[in-house]
Amino acid sequence: MLRMVALLLVVPCALAACGDAPDAGARVRLATTTSTENSGLLRAILPAFEAESGLRVDVIAVGTGQALALGERGEADLVLVHARPLEDAFVAAGHGVERRDVMWNDFVIAGPPADPAGVRGLRDGAAALTRLAAAGATFVARGDGSGTDVREQALWRAGGGRPSWAGYLVAGQGMGPCLTIADEKRAYVLTDRGTLLAYRARLELQVLVEGDEDLRNPYGAILVNPARHAHVNAEGARALLAWLTSPAGQAAIAAFRVGEHVLFHPHVGG
Amino acid sequence: MEFLTEGFAEAFRLVTSGDTRVLHAIWVTVLCTTTAVTLAALAAFPLGAWLGIHRRDGRGGWVFCMRVGMFTPTVVVGLLVFAVLSRRGPLGSLDLLYTQAAIVAGEFLLAFPLIVVLAHGATAALDRRVTETARTLGAGRFRTLLAVMNEARVGLVAAYLAGFARCLSELGVVMTVGGNLEMRTRTLASTISLEIRRGDFARGLACGLILLVLAVGTALLAHRLGKESRA
Known part of the structure; x- marks a missing residue:
């Protein structure tokens, strides 16, 4: 039995190794x-x-x-x-x-065209996030230890810490899925410009905050x-x-x- | 190797220290899976039994469709539910996307065809005399259906379990229509996938072990049910 299991594990691995480039x-x-x-x-x-x-x-x-x-x-x-x-x-x-x-x-803060929290045109990333929190806006956070997540946390620290409010959703997904969630929920999101561009045809989300040195x-x-x-x-x-x-x-x-x-x-x- | 021991230690720590995020994920997993599979079974048992009773009456099309449905990848089911519940979809106004209800809807669709196929198999394997006897004793259609389901109960428990197994650890639905939102729609399976992407392999393994414990619990429960119904 054990031998069978071992064989079942070894044979596919060996085959896969042969199929792959052998020269490391x-x-x-x-x-x-x-x-x-x-x-x-x-x-x-x-x-x-x-x-x-x-x-x-x-x-x-x-x-x-x-x-x-x-x-x-x-x-x-x-x-x-x-x-x-x-x-x-x-x-x-x-x-x-x-x-x-x-x-x-660069990073940008994107959000619904109606911009209920009124952050359009702000340049300071930290100030924009603080305003979103104060307005109780829905915000989709990566929360996955990615570079974008690390930057978001740094921006919160720069703005004096992240308040906790019900609209702060931690999605724990990649950038693309987070953009989809933000679009569906008419929420705000911090994203790299490249992924937003790649998804722009399918989304209503617009770039609202950009251009700050903090967002490089x-x-x-x-x-x-x-x-x-x-x-x-x-x-x-x-x-x-x-x-x-x-x-x-x-x-x-x-x-x-x-x-x-x-x-x-x-x-x-x- | 150190990885495995770390995983075990972390699993123990997470449960005993009452990590609210993990406990919530366990709760969401159990709640959504149980609700979805129970609802699916309530609808699928009678349909499967009905197809089993009338297996010679040209109901093959139904069975065929259910067999195809059983193979649908979970991500595709997730996408279908997403399309329906999306803001731009037919039920968008209900605002159900990224809720536990959306997960239940998706898992219902995953479990339903599988349970129908297995319930059909369990009832079709019964001796034809079960239906005939029930009818001779004056049972109507409904009573006959109940009698058949009662005779096939071991198979139906197995069907329920298979549905449960398909939903307990699936990712396609919970990621697409649940959104993996922390303390809302995050399940154990989606926690594992997140911890791996985060690079915290020990924590991912720990959640995997917790999921395995749930599976063992479910299997034991089914084992007891099986014993009792044989007695």
Whole structure:
């Protein structure tokens, strides 16, 4: 019986391993956030790197929290995320080495066109959130440890703490589902501009608050510490990191468009 | 490995320390699943028994439809319910989306065809003499149906359980129409999926273990019911 179970487990794994690229040295595992994958950025820029280096990049698109957890366990070679406090803690704990700024995009506060709480045109993210709380508006929060979640909490702290009110809904879902929930409930939501653009055809939500320095969203790439995990492809990860921050990589990021919109700004000269 | 022990320790801590969010998730899971599956069984048992009694009278179309329904992916059921309850959908004015009622509606649709198919199987396997005897004793259609359901009760309990199992740990409906809202529509299964995305694997495993305990409890209950009805 036990042997049967073992066989049932081993055979599919072996088959899957054969089907996958056997040469681990030619593969870089990039753990990153859903925003870079869903927006189409990585699909647009990575082929150039793959052609140039002969490496294949496997993108694992998850939330910032999970991406860092994967790096911590050595399940990824390079992480590309956006939550500076978590990134610094990751490096300080010795899980990662060589953090580099790669690019930035921005957060916006979106809401129903009628804007019952009257935040349209505000530029200060923290002040806008405080006004939403005071008005008792419905607000959909990510609450999933993602970079957006981390930023939202930072904005609340900057505004003197988050009051608790019945309209504050913690969805614990990705950005896309949260936008759908906010749209259905005619609620407000903090989102990265890229995901909102990708969903805009299906939503009534409009950008109401934008442009503040507080709403800038920088992305950093960190090498997973090869001293901790002998099996990580440090060489490949270093090559990808070097390319992302090179003039060629930065130009590719700057050239990426969704429709006519620029989504990500390269760090250099941005 | 340290992961598993951490998970066990965390599960124990969450339940004993009375973590309100986890306790609420347990409550939502049990409440929604029980309500949905019980409502589904109340409708599906008679329909399944009726199809079982009349199995030779060309009711195959019904059974076929239910068999197809049984295979519908939970996400698709979630999407259908979403389309109906959405602000732009036919029942949008009821404002039911992202409530426990929406989860119950979705899980009802998941459990109903499955229970009909299994109830049909359980009653169709009965000796034809059950119906004939009931009729000779002067039972009307309704009494005959009750007699058949009574004879097939072991199979019906199994059908109920299968429905329960399908709904207890499903994600497609609770994420799409429940919205996974904390302290409102968040279930154990959606908590697990969230904790994994958050990178807190131990907490996710802990919630998985709690879910498993619920499953063991349900299975034990069914085991007892099965024993009693055989006696």
